[in-house]
Amino acid sequence: MVYEKTQIVLNQAVADLSKAASIVHQTHWYMRGSGFFYLHPKMDELMDELNETLDIVSERLITIGGAPYSTLKEFDEHSKLVEEVGSYDKSMTERLEKLADVYAYLSDLFQEGLEISDEEGDNPSNGIFSDAQDAVQKTLWMLQAEIGRPSGL
């Protein structure tokens, strides 16, 4: 395989983007408190964006001969993101902090993807990781701004 290491990091992104979308969905359902009216629909937008990236990453992986994870079990086993059972007793700030951690993790993973795909000369995957990192860093900035902090990048 020409892009062996790139395939591995693309599949890692498949697992993590799937789990990230699940975490955002939980936030959409369980949030309570000030900001609900705009944050609840905002989570739909974030999910759509993650799922769009997931599809692009997954199809690039197939294009270069790989086999994306495609079951909930595989996503859970391979993702490094940690889920918790839903509960209503978290503040909006705690929820956004958790999401900021998720997006910071994705940004780091995409950095790894950028370096590996560059090393293997897989330019299309490199472009995908670059676009994906741009999107998650922008969301990270917005999440941090909502809780009154700098982006942290």
Ligand SMILES: [Fe+2]
């Ligand atoms: Fe909904």
